[in-house]
Amino acid sequence: MQITRIIMLASMLFCRIETYAQQQPAEKPQAKPVAQEQQGEAKAPRLPEDKPLGAAGPTKNRQKPRPEDADFMIIRDRWRVGIPEDPRFKEGDIKNPYRQNVLKGDYPVIGNSTFLNITLASESDFNVRRVPVPQDVSSQLPGSYEFFGRGRQESFNQNFVFSFDLFHGDTSYKPVDWRFKVTGIANLNLLKVRELGIVNIDVREGRSRLDGFNALEEMFFEYRLGDTTRLFPFLRGKGSRKGRSPFYDFTSIRLGVQPFTSDFRGFIFSDSNLGARLFGSFESNRWQYNLAYFEMLEKETNSGLNTVNFRDIGFRNQKVYIANIYRQDTFKLGYTTQFSLHYSDDRPTVEYDQNGFIVRPAKVGTVTPHRVRSGYFGWAGDGHFGRTNITHAFYQVIGRDSFNPIAKRGTRINAQMAAGEFSVDYDWLRYRIGAFYTSGDSNPGDGTARGFDAILDNPNFAGGRFSFWNSQSIRLTQTGVALVEPRSLIPSLRSSKFQGQANFVNPGLTLYNAGIDVDVTPKLRGFVNYNYLRFNRTEAIELALFQNRIRHEIGHDLGVGFIYRPLLNENIVLIGGASGLRPGRGFTDIYSSNCTGAPQGCGAGTPTLWSAFVTLKFVY
16 A cells, blocks of 8 residues: 555656646756856756645645755655646535545644544434323323323434544554544433423423533543554564564553443443543454443433533442453454453442432332442354354353342342344345344342343344334333333333443343345435344233233334435435334233223223334534
């Protein structure tokens, strides 16, 4: 690549010299004394400078004088080399992030190797849904006999994002020497419901809530410690000599609020939080590794953002340790395997969210502050064998909960999770099938918690946002916990995904998935997704609700959606989708209305739950 760049640069300079020579009038040679030439009276001609394409900004480098007897031309810096007019090269613009632009890291802002990348984004999300909600004595609707109320809800969420990324090094191939990045988000959210006591524990707050919050989702400094082969001589790759790697095997450290996903699909931990991370590669980039520590921050309830800004930082007394290692081309080219360790130490605290609901400890069973320590051992893989794409994961978790509120005693943790997806591409269609399994607890009171739960998951699996089960919060009424939380597949019975504690006394889940991804045009992509869901065990739900004989079938989840990129890039993106859950017998057992002794007309049963959303993104 470097040789090609040098050849292109030399060709451009030669063309400029030749063009300049053709433009000069012929002059008769005049003999000059050698003494005058030595005194510098004969000056070499200066070549005209072409302006660089795009918004280059001013250079910080000083123009060096050219020696009189030099047969070369001095260039101020290699980034602002002018290019002659040519219809193939488009003039850049400060307003266009996909043209040459100093604000998008195309030209250095300091010297030859320090660049700035500024990103502005707006993300607007509108969602309308119907979910089961309770209806208590504070209902505003006259003649309310049903235990469950009107479940229709509308929500609007607006994020304005500003990102400042200053880094030193090359813009490609070689990892950066250092980087400082800050990403701030201004959030505005609106929620409208049909029943009281949902937007706030105080029913006088009504049935709607408008809230806003500002946060720092990224604020970190990254530094490249050096070549891995020099720091750790036993990790040598092909061609390494004297501690230097020709494949840029590196080791870097990152400190601050930073995003991190611990596996391919985000099954165990995926978040942006305060921590320290050591990462890099070795043996010609065949191996990559991460060592991470996070001091978890408290989340703002209604936006889900970190409670960290320029004024204060809110900690939640939880520590997370992660170590993982990736091996590319395992068994066969194109398949990557991963081994990982996770450890979470969530200490006892008492916390109420911004709406007045208690989230730690959970309001279910015996409410007592408790400590949850859990360790995860995992194996995952992602890649392809021939035309078949494959993603899989398996995790075993062990640990101890000092006092589980549902079990009403201390418990030892022993649970499992497994997931797998296979897909095949045929022209513009991708057919996929998959399955997801988490173990459930069959005996909540025996002292062993067998229901699997994650630390802070965000799985891109089984439909993602185009699945009702994966995208909505379904609360377990008359308790302070949810059956399932947004952006999670696990029926964990937690009070809150972001603010609550992991709960390993839960029913577990078996999910079967099938879907089709359709590339309709280069601009438009469609999705069709189907899930069939079942509880593995229901004893934990029966104990939490004091209800006998809850069956296992959750129901059928069907979703469709699309992603539209009108400019064939990420500047403007429109995402839309709709999904529905047709309840099965187990779900109906939990959410059917009890109409014994009620007037005629009571007993609507459990209707089909549904959701529809539209998201619009603008990015600079």
